[in-house]
Amino acid sequence: MMIARTTRTGWLLVLPLFAFIIVAFIGPIALMLARSVYDPELAELMPRTRTALSTWNGDGMPPASAFDSTQADLRAAVQQGRAGRLALRLNREQSGFGSLIDRTTTALSLQPTARLADLDPRWGAPAIWQILASGTQPFTASHFLNAFDLKIAAGGGIEFQDKSRRIYVELFVRTLSVAAIVTIFCALLGYPLAHAIARSGPRLRLVLLFVVMLPFWTSLLVRATAWIVLLQRRGVLNEALVASGLLGDNQRLALMYNLTGTVIVMVHVLLPFFVLPLYSVMTGLPGAYVRASASLGARPFYTFWRVYLPLTYPGIASGSVLVFVLSLGYYVTPALVGGRTGQLISNQIAFHMQKSLNWGLAAALGSILLTIVVAIALILPRLTQRGGLRA
Template sequence: MTFLAPIGFMLWKSVYDPEVAGLLGQTRQALAKWQTSTGLPGPEGFDALSRDLRDLTGDGRVSQLALRLNRERSGMRQLIEVTADAIAEYDRPLLEIDPRWGDPDTWVLLKRMTQPLTARYFLSAVDLQQTPQGSIVRQDESRRIYVYLFGRTILVASVVTAVCIILGYPFAYALATARPRMQRLLFFIVMLPFWTSLLVRTTAWIVLLQRRGVLNEILVAMNIVSERSRLELIYNLSGTLIVMTHVLLPFFVLPLYAVMKGIPKQYVRAGKSLGAGPVRVFLRIYLPMTLPGVLAGAALVFILSLGYYVTPALVGGRTGQLISNQIAFHVQTSLNWGLAAALGSILLVIVVVLTMLLSRVTQRGVL
């Protein structure tokens, strides 16, 4: 339950938004039977909204409604606040307060926002929106960020996984074939990151990689780079890739080591005794037997990379941010939990699909 309940709450939150419906209860009832194709709602719709705004002014919740509607359409905050003040002071008709209440699109937005079950969060999560006429179109170009971030997240996860395979395979082989004393040393190297705080490790990389950091100072001292050509290795995508690879490399090495340790040495010796060279023995015997470990380690690193948050937040800068950072922003700063839940749900679906594909590939013996 502790595992499934938060996931279920996230999925429900991504399609359920009762906030506006709770604030505009009378308006919701009045607009329930209104056909948007008929233009403006009848007088009962205007009167219901006036009563709701008067009640919200008395409760001090007008700003809550204004902020929530402004998140969907720019300018709604000013319209709601001005209208609420005028109703409280003069009790004038809505059309006399602001001519924008004569725009059918404004009422279509109100009707859509007063429906608790909604798909708008998922539409926003893939850079789409619903027009007042009901069609689905792309967001304005300045607001299309989430599809790009999903693509960048998958790209970063793929690159980190590939680098972990390149670095981790020979290290795991050395760990599996080393003598006991050397093996203990290599194990210490693998386990050391787990004994160190992630924040400490990330801060250490900042010291090493920054423009005036250790690495750049060494390169300048050795005349490999000039003073003006110092490498930009931090607060960008490069910093995210370097630090994530360092943090996640042990998660690839350990599963692969477990598989390598279980491979009988007689198989390799048999291949050599039958005349195969070292390269042929490796490609035809050893590598195929280690592929389950490679697959398990790569899947673990890739899935962990998809949801990584701390490292991109500290060293990613503007170009190294991933989708997890946007999820955290909407949870902690913008308080748009519905959009955060939709983004998290899409990320969850990606992980589940990849896991199912991995399981099917393994069952069919493709690797």
């Protein structure tokens, strides 16, 4: 009886934490996943068109009732002040659709009884009606297709987007590449630093740990601004190189507002996330293994390569995965110092959430990014067990 009461008390103590996780974490993720495949906006704006096209197989032209239903939906959109919203939403499906809606609704206000094909000849194209038939369905795969630079073809198949709209695959590749580059640089810079901290005396160790922890106590905006001052064309570094004669005034280095600036600032920000897990592993390693290797005649490099490095592999794997995952979702740094070529997929997600208001596409892009992060999190235990991947 006492055990059951203690168990209930324990659950009541953690209940606020569970509620917070559900409201602040699980709920938004579930909503994001739902918005990526559920988009009822067009179905709500054009309910009659959706009903009229629900039985159409997509071949040739739709029945005459579809024209009358669409015309009624357009008149209702004008009366309710939603014509602009409808044009913007349809323009996401195909470039130029918005101008068709604007022109048609303007003409309908002057000629209420005119037929759609008489108002604009584009209404006589089957492709327009195929887009309406697929777009007015609440459940759609178009957002995920768009996230992979694909779209539903006029005949019902899948084809690539126009070249001018193929940007998301490139952004995903760039994001993964930047995350990998940042992780490699953090490993190259962080391993010697973590080793120096682990091998130093108590006082020096406190100083080095303070240096590593200092970025956590400084605003990210302040750090990014400081790097801008240092690396821009008229910044401290370029001015010093020009003053020393190493560079001419017209040979200044382009280190800011590009991919180079993004990588430099991200390495500086994320380096502690690699050093601290590795340092915790190094401090727990017994020195007897290294001493035994040296006593058996092994040279310092051989001892490091065959004994010390494998023992620190769990720390390397943990730090690398932590830096890589954090790099995938970075937004502020690329927005401040990335310029046009240094933008990552997170910046495009923010653009669709805040400016274009295409929340379905933003949710699809976020869902793909979440899938990549979850896959890495599932691979992590295999990396840290036995010092490598397990079959």
